[in-house]
Amino acid sequence: MAGNRFGLGDTVLSVAALVTGMVSLQCGATFAKSLFPAAGAAGTSALRVGFSALILIVVWRPWRRSLPAREAGWIALYGTALGLMNLLFYLALARLPLGPAVAIEFVGPLAVALIASRRRSDFMWIGVAVAGLTLLLPIATTEGLDPIGILLDLGAALAWALYILFGQRAGRMDGGQAVSLGMLTAAVVVAPFGVAEAGPALLAPGILVSGLAVALMSSALPYSLEMVALRRLDRKSFGVLMSVEPAVAACAGLLLLGERISAVQWLAIGLVITASVGITVGSRRAGPVPLEA
Numbered sequence: 001m002a003g004n005r006f007g008l009g010d011t012v013l014s015v016a017a018l019v020t021g022m023v024s025l026q027c028g029a030t031f032a033k034s035l036f037p038a039a040g041a042a043g044t045s046a047l048r049v050g051f052s053a054l055i056l057i058v059v060w061r062p063w064r065r066s067l068p069a070r071e072a073g074w075i076a077l078y079g080t081a082l083g084l085m086n087l088l089f090y091l092a093l094a095r096l097p098l099g100p101a102v103a104i105e106f107v108g109p110l111a112v113a114l115i116a117s118r119r120r121s122d123f124m125w126i127g128v129a130v131a132g133l134t135l136l137l138p139i140a141t142t143e144g145l146d147p148i149g150i151l152l153d154l155g156a157a158l159a160w161a162l163y164i165l166f167g168q169r170a171g172r173m174d175g176g177q178a179v180s181l182g183m184l185t186a187a188v189v190v191a192p193f194g195v196a197e198a199g200p201a202l203l204a205p206g207i208l209v210s211g212l213a214v215a216l217m218s219s220a221l222p223y224s225l226e227m228v229a230l231r232r233l234d235r236k237s238f239g240v241l242m243s244v245e246p247a248v249a250a251c252a253g254l255l256l257l258g259e260r261i262s263a264v265q266w267l268a269i270g271l272v273i274t275a276s277v278g279i280t281v282g283s284r285r286a287g288p289v290p291l292e293a
Contacts, residue, residue: 014232018241021225026245026252028217029098033257035214036094039198039207045090046187046194047202047211049083052219053183060176067181071173078166078178079185085159087190088152095149097259099250100136103272104153106246107133108160110272113279125278132271135264145265239280243273 035044067075085108093101110129114122136145170178194202201207229238246269253259 010232014229015241017225018229018233018238021222021229022242022245022248023252024217024225025222026098026102026249027256028214028219028222029093029102029249030252030256031210031217032090032214033093033098035207035210036090038204039201039211040194041090041094042087042190042193042196043198043202043207044194044211044214045087046190046198047207048090048214048218049086049183049190050187051212051215053180053187055215055220056176056180056183060180062177062180065177067177071170071178074166074169075173075178075181076185078163078170079182080189081159081163081166082182083186083189085156085163086186087193088156088159092149092153092156095146096153097145097250097261097265098253098257099246099259099261099269100145100265101149101153102249103246103269104133104136104150105157105160106272106276107154108157109164110276110279111157112161112164117279117282119282122279122282125275125282128271128278129275132268132275135268135271236280240277243276243280246272 032044032048035047039047089101089105092104096104107129114126114129137150167178167182170182198207202211229241233241250259250261250266250269254261
């Protein structure tokens with residue numbers, strides 16, 4: 001267990017790294033949202049994924065190892081899911097406040113964890129998650145969210161679930177090669193949508209610099225910090241800490257974008273977080289957590 005190998009100082013460092021990564025990721029999302037009027041949601045997604053792919057390829061240099069056809073197939077599925085996850089989330093974010101959008105997207109990994117579970121008590125957490133999701137739907141309150149935004153966000157949640165499943169298979173290969181080629185595949189998937197929406201605006205120097213900043217804040221920095229945390233935290237500790245990300249997103253949206261959400265929507269976010277913490281604590285697996293891409 002990580003707690004036996006590392007001391008209190010290492011744990012504090014890991015928690016600080018993870019929290020900093022979450023803050024960076026959500027601040028990157030708020031900055032990305034500010035680019036939507038100039039580059040569009042799809043265009044901004046294409047910039048983020050494209051620059052992230054370039055960074056990862058430079059770091060991991062995937063060409064150094066041959067890639068069998070079977071492995072290439074899994075990486076293609078993994079990268080496609082990753083690209084759709086990013087694209088659909090940004091399209092949803094154009095219609096939804098950041099906090100609720102992240103909470104709805106969390107249904108994807110939460111569903112994967114629950115499906116893999118064999119504990120009867122986990123059905124209670126399904127109920128908690130469903131209650132939270134119901135409170136975010138337009139039928140739950142007159143302050144309901146945009147229906148199309150919710151559908152896009154649920155699509156992103158499904159893509160996130162597939163990303164986890166395909167990523168587990170792709171991750172059995174060389175990790176750096178899988179992540180870098182997966183992100184490159186994601187860039188190929190998203191690019192046509194970005195070009196169709198934004199056109200030549202994507203090549204404007206200011207937009208390119210902003211897109212690079214989004215990639216660094218939303219991908220390079222948070223994933224690097226997650227790797228620091230993963231070396232010192234076990235699966236449960238990591239999962240519990242990551243479960244608060246919808247709340248971090250809601251705070252970022254409020255402070256940086258002025259997105260005020262209702263008390264009912266705050267309650268819904270709290271229920272999703274509670275379900276995520278519950279299934280994580282109840283998990284029997286305590287090994288390392290696979291790094292997101």
